[in-house]
Every structure is written in C-alpha cells, then in structure tokens.
Amino acid sequence: MFVCFQYATVERSDEKFLTYKDFICNYLKLVDEKSNSEIINLISKVADTTKDGLISFVEFEAFESLLCAPDAISQLSFKLFDVDQTGKVTYENFQKVLSSTLVHQQVNFNFESTFVKQYFGTDHSHELSYDEFVQLLQSLPTEHARQAFISCDPEGKGSIPAMDFIKLMGKIREFRMSS
Numbered sequence: 001m002f003v004c005f006q007y008a009t010v011e012r013s014d015e016k017f018l019t020y021k022d023f024i025c026n027y028l029k030l031v032d033e034k035s036n037s038e039i040i041n042l043i044s045k046v047a048d049t050t051k052d053g054l055i056s057f058v059e060f061e062a063f064e065s066l067l068c069a070p071d072a073i074s075q076l077s078f079k080l081f082d083v084d085q086t087g088k089v090t091y092e093n094f095q096k097v098l099s100s101t102l103v104h105q106q107v108n109f110n111f112e113s114t115f116v117k118q119y120f121g122t123d124h125s126h127e128l129s130y131d132e133f134v135q136l137l138q139s140l141p142t143e144h145a146r147q148a149f150i151s152c153d154p155e156g157k158g159s160i161p162a163m164d165f166i167k168l169m170g171k172i173r174e175f176r177m178s179s
Contacts, residue, residue, distance in 0.1 A: 010054055017054035020044035039100055046079045074134045081133065088127035091120040106171050107148040115143045145172045 008016035047063040
C-alpha cells in the first residue's frame with residue numbers, strides 16, 4: 001500500500017480511503033486545513049473519478065500514473081477545468097476555476113476580452129476540446145500579463161512607470177507554469 005494511505009481517515013470494508021482534506025492538506029501539503037474548501041474540492045476532484053468524495057487506492061494509482069505522462073500538466077489542467085467531466089471545458093467552468101486561483105486574486109483577468117471570445121465565442125457557448133484547451137493554456141500567461149499591463153496603463157499610453165512594471169512582473173512571474 002502506498003505511503004499516502006497512512007493519511008487515510010476513512011475505512012470501509014477493510015479498504016482505506018483518503019478524504020479530500022487527507023489528500024490535499026495532509027498528503028500533498030498543497031494547502032492547510034484552514035484553506036478554502038472550494039479549492040480543496042476542486043483539486044481533489046481530479047483524482048476522485050467516482051465523485052463520491054473519497055479517493056480510493058485505484059483512483060490514487062490512476063492519478064499517479066497521470067502524473068507520469070509527458071503532458072501531465074496539460075492533462076491535469078484539463079481535468080481541473082473540466083469540472084463537469086464532459087470532456088470539454090465550458091466558459092463558465094473556465095471562469096470559475098481561473099477566478100479561484102491565486103494569480104487571479106492578485107491580478108484580475110478580463111473574461112470579456114477578445115482573447116476569451118476567440119476561444120469561447122462571443123456568446124461564450126463554444127466548449128473547448130482538449131487540444132483547444134491546451135492552445136488556450138499555452139497562451140494564457142502571456143494574455144494575463146498583457147491584461148495586467150493594460151490595467152497599469154489606464155490612459156492607454158503604451159507605457160507604465162518602472163516601479164509598476166517591476167511589481168507587475170513579480171506578481172506574474174511567480175505563477176508561470178514553466179521556467
């Protein structure tokens with residue numbers, strides 16, 4: 001049995017299960033138990049394929065094998081944004097998940113931008129396939145930085161003070177998925 005199951009607090013029929021808090025807070029130590037339960041649930045649902053609120057040994061193994069895939073970050077991100085498990089990412093789920101991230105809390109993202117409309121359509125009805133989502137994901141950090149720059153340049157001069165630029169880059173850089 002994997003070491004993660006030493007953190008399991010639920011046992012049924014001699015099988016141990018991780019609760020979402022066991023998995024995210026105690027095993028992965030991504031956040032502490034005082035963190036927003038919505039964030040804990042959102043991340044845990046990637047591993048909880050049965051959506052019963054518990055992570056079994058089989059589900060944990062599947063999650064671990066996903067982490068070994070060459071495109072693991074893209075696959076995990078897609079699963080995270082595909083909240084409804086339809087195989088598509090909706091505008092509503094994109095907005096919900098992105099709004100709950102730390103980077104969004106520090107630098108707002110304009111969900112009515114031409115960037116968003118390019119992917120989801122002007123009426124936000126288009127649902128993204130995995131390949132479309134990966135394209136969005138690759139462009140997202142640049143778009144977020146562009147929007148952040150624009151927010152520091154309300155008069156549209158095309159330049160911002162050096163100190164604003166330094167602060168902005170500090171905030172954006174710490175959230176990039178790759179170095």
